[in-house]
Amino acid sequence: xxxxxxxxxxxxxxxxxxxxxxxxxxxxxxxxxxxxxxxxxxxxxxxxxxxxxxxxxxxxxxxxxxxxxxxxxxxxxxxxxxxxxxxxxxxxxxxxxxxxxxxxxxxxxxxxxxxxxxxxxxxxxxxxxxxxxxxxxxxxxxxxxxxxxxxxxxxxxxxxxxxxxxxxxxxxxxxxxxxxxxxxxxxxxxxxxxxxxxxxxxxxxxxxxxxxxxxxxxxxxxxxxxxxxxxxxxxxxxxxxxxxxxxxxxxxxxxxxxxxxxxxxxxxxxxxxxxxxxxxxxxxxxxxxxxxxxxxxxxxxxxxxxxxxxxxxxxxxxxxxxxxxxxxxxxxxxxxxxxxxxxxxxxxxxxxxxxxxxxxxxxxxxxxxxxxxxxxxx
Numbered sequence: 155x156x157x158x159x160x161x162x163x164x165x166x167x168x169x170x171x172x173x174x175x176x177x178x179x180x181x182x183x184x185x186x187x188x189x190x191x192x193x194x195x196x197x198x199x200x201x202x203x204x205x206x207x208x209x210x211x212x213x214x215x216x217x218x219x220x221x222x223x224x225x226x227x228x229x230x231x232x233x234x235x236x237x238x239x240x241x242x243x244x245x246x247x248x249x250x251x252x253x254x255x256x257x258x259x260x261x262x263x264x265x266x267x268x269x270x271x272x273x274x275x276x277x278x279x280x281x282x283x284x285x286x287x288x289x290x291x292x293x294x295x296x297x298x299x300x301x302x303x304x305x306x307x308x309x310x311x312x313x314x315x316x317x318x319x320x321x322x323x324x325x326x327x328x329x330x331x332x333x334x335x336x337x338x339x340x341x342x343x344x345x346x347x348x349x350x351x352x353x354x355x356x357x358x359x360x361x362x363x364x365x366x367x368x369x370x371x372x373x374x375x376x377x378x379x380x381x382x383x384x385x386x387x388x389x390x391x392x393x394x395x396x397x398x399x400x401x402x403x404x405x406x407x408x409x410x411x412x413x414x415x416x417x418x419x420x421x422x423x424x425x426x427x428x429x430x431x432x433x434x435x436x437x438x439x440x441x442x443x444x445x446x447x448x449x450x451x452x453x454x455x456x457x458x459x460x461x462x463x464x465x466x467x468x469x470x471x472x473x474x475x476x477x478x479x480x481x482x483x484x485x486x487x488x489x490x491x492x493x494x495x496x497x498x499x500x501x502x503x504x505x506x507x508x509x510x511x512x513x514x515x516x517x518x519x520x521x522x523x524x525x526x527x528x529x530x531x532x
Contacts, residue, residue: 297332
């Protein structure tokens, strides 16, 4: 039966079971050899380029990229299985995350042949990292209020403006920036375009935004007459809004929207003082959210971009992640980032990251506006 948002229940193919076991065996071996240290919210704070290259060598990055561009030519559902296991283990995947999740589909859907050949092989190998320049100061999640502008010049464009909360920009080889290239029009959605800005480049300054514990994951990116040649315009000038909203389905619906605190939940469930009713309730909610995420992954694999359903999953998933943190804090354990006890350290990492859960990828308030409009109540 089709749901309110046009999604049929999704089922992962039986052939993904072998792949899941391969990933689990790899992660177990890496853990045993000290290949990585588990972290909470690993797709944001778990940065290890060497680990990313290991995944690339196994064909577990750029899985849906065609082989002619260096990818594995596998299905989005197989990719879903791989990232589920990586996130559940707290593996350090943030270095390649944006490139694999958003930049690669964006290049495949909107890029030129030259752009694909230039960037996709590196993404699949775990050697080319991307950032996404969307949010701006004083704008929150209102992407239509973009003020960063690109002005026509000989052979390309000059970008001026500021992007903020740009994850991993200081470690990236390029940033895909949403910029204004023309008048906004009545809808404010007109006149927007996407451009690929190589990093480092003249006219681009990256300033760190440090977290509560002093860690550096987010950035403010300032553009001052930064030149972008015509051959690095992504897609069509003026079509940026449509391109970005289609890409947001990838950003908002994946397992990361409910698995950022999965490792903490597993550790909590293993404790003798855990409340079984709380564990049962959280596990049931996780399972339901996972089924919705799989349904969206099935639609993405068919070429659809269910933006509204993705907004629902993101909203509910990030609220769930915070509930996991609250349940873990109810044990009375004092969070400590330096503790040798894994639960205590992971809890501390989750507490530090918790304020960002319902912000990144669009605030929950913005997402509910998207949902309300689709239902005709706004």
